[in-house]
Amino acid sequence: MKSLSEEQKARLRHYLNDRKALIDQRLREYFPPIDGPAAVISEAMTYSLFAGGKRLRPILCMASASIVGGLEENVLPVACALECIHTYSLIHDDLPAMDDDDLRRGKPTNHKVFGDAIALLSGDGLLTEAFRLMAEAPSLECKSAAILLEVIRLVTRAAGCHGMIGGQVADILSEGKKVEFSVVEFIHRHKTAALIRASVLAGVLLGGGTGQQTDALGSYGEKIGLAFQISDDILDIEGDSITMGKAAGADDKKGKATYPALLGLEKAKSIQTKLVDDAVEHLGQFGERAEPLELIARYIIERKK
C-alpha cells in the first residue's frame, strides 16, 4: 500500500479541518447551556463533546453524502447525532463500572470531572439527544421523512444490542480471558465497525445514493471500521501516551481481546493494510470524487492518535 504523500497529507488535513469546524459549530448550536436545576447536564455533555474528538464519524457521513451527489450541509444534523452517539459510548465506557479510565484525549474523563452519576446521565442524555437531532432534521418533503426514519433504523441497529452495545458486552466479558479469533472479530465488527459503517451509509441514504453505491460504500465502511479498531489497538502498544492523550498499554493491562494480542503486531498490521486496500478498491466506481474517502482510509493506518 502506498503511503500518503506530503501533499496528500496537507490536502487531507485541510479537508478534515474544514469539516470539523462546521461540525463543531453545529454541535455548539445544538447544545447551548441549559438554565435551572439541571444546568450541569449541558456542561457535562459539552465537556465530552468538545474534548478533542476527531469527528471521524460525522466527516464520513458528510463525505459519503457528497460522493453520491448530496449536499454535505444537509446531513449535518445526522452527522452531529452520530458524534453524540460515539461520545456517549466513550463516556459510559470510561465509567468505573466499565473500563474505569481516568484519561481520554489528554483530559480527565467525564466522571472524573462530574462524578459517576452525572457522567452516566450525560451519556444517556447524548444518546437521547442524538435521536432528537435526527428526528428534527428538516424534513419538509414526505420523501425525506421516510428517509430519516430509515436512517434512524440503520443507526439504532448499528448502535443497539445487535451492534455497538453487543460488541461492548462481548468486550467486557472477554477481558482477561483467552478467546477465539472469531470472538475478537465479533467484538471489533460490533463495537467499532458497525457505527462507522452506519455513518457512511447514513450519508449515502441522505445523499440519495443508488443500491449499487450503497453496497460499495457499505463494504468500504465496514472495512475501514475494522481497520480503525486495529489501529487503536496497535497504538495502544506502539503509541505515545502524550500524543494519544491516554495511557498506552492499557489493553494489555486489562487483558483486552485485540488483534495484536491474539495474532501479534505484524499479522495485525498486515490484516489492517489488506482491509484498507480492500476498502479503497470499493471506491473504484466513484473516480476522482473518491479522493476524500480514500485519503481517510489511508490515514487510519498512519494516524498517531
Add this chain to the structure above:
Amino acid sequence: MKSLSEEQKARLRHYLNDRKALIDQRLREYFPPIDGPAAVISEAMTYSLFAGGKRLRPILCMASASIVGGLEENVLPVACALECIHTYSLIHDDLPAMDDDDLRRGKPTNHKVFGDAIALLSGDGLLTEAFRLMAEAPSLECKSAAILLEVIRLVTRAAGCHGMIGGQVADILSEGKKVEFSVVEFIHRHKTAALIRASVLAGVLLGGGTGQQTDALGSYGEKIGLAFQISDDILDIEGDSITMGKAAGADDKKGKATYPALLGLEKAKSIQTKLVDDAVEHLGQFGERAEPLELIARYIIERKK
C-alpha cells in the same frame, strides 16, 4: 373526589390486564434471545422488562390513541418503546453510581444479578432499541412516516436532558439538601410527568387526534404524571415494603426532595387529589369514551404499589 367503586375497580383491573397481556406478548416478540458472545445482553434487558412493571405508560399510549378514534393495535410498537425507555431509566437509576438500590418490584435490581457493566449496557440497549421500535413501526403511508418522526421528537424531548434526564440530574443534586418547592416541582415535572405526558400525547398523535384533543390530553397527562410521582413518594412513607417490592422509607434515608418531605403528608395528598380531579376535568369533551383514562387517573391515588 369519589373513590373507585368495587365494580369500577374490577372493570379497571380487567382493562389493565387485557392491555398488559398484549404489551407483554409484543415485548417478548421484540426481544427474542440473542445468540453469540453478547447473549447475556438480551437476558439482562428482558430480566428488567419482565420484572413486574405495571405497563402504565404503554397502556396510557393505547388508551389515548383509542379515545381519539385510533386503533390500539397500531400504537403497540411505540407503546412498547415507551416501556423500554421507562425500564432503562429504572436500571440506570438503581445503579450504585445513582440511587444504589438492591431491590425493585420484589426482585434484585439488574446490576445485582448481571453486574454493573452489563446493567449499564442493558439500559443503553433498551434506550437504543426503543428508538428502533419507533422507527420500525409500520409506516406504509407518507403521512405516518412524518407522524412517527413527530412522535420520536416528542419522546426525545420528554426523555432527554430537557425532560426525564434533567429531572434525574436535579433529583441527584438535591439529595440531602434543603431545596425550594420550585425545585421539587421541577424534579417531578421532568423526572416523571414528562414521559407520562409524552406517552399520552404519542397515542393522541398516532390516533389522529385534533389540536383541541391534544391540548386536553396533554394537560391530563401532565397532571396524572405529577400525581403519580406524589403517590410514589407517599407510598415510600406509608406503603408496605412487601406489597411494593422495595424498601419503604428509602427516600427519607437518602434525603430525597419530595412533596411529602417538603410539605407534609396531608398537604401532599390534597395536592395530589386536586391534580387528579383537574386531570379528569380535562377529559370532559370525550364523554363516555373517557372512562379508561378516568379510572387510571383515580387509580393513581388508590394504588398500593
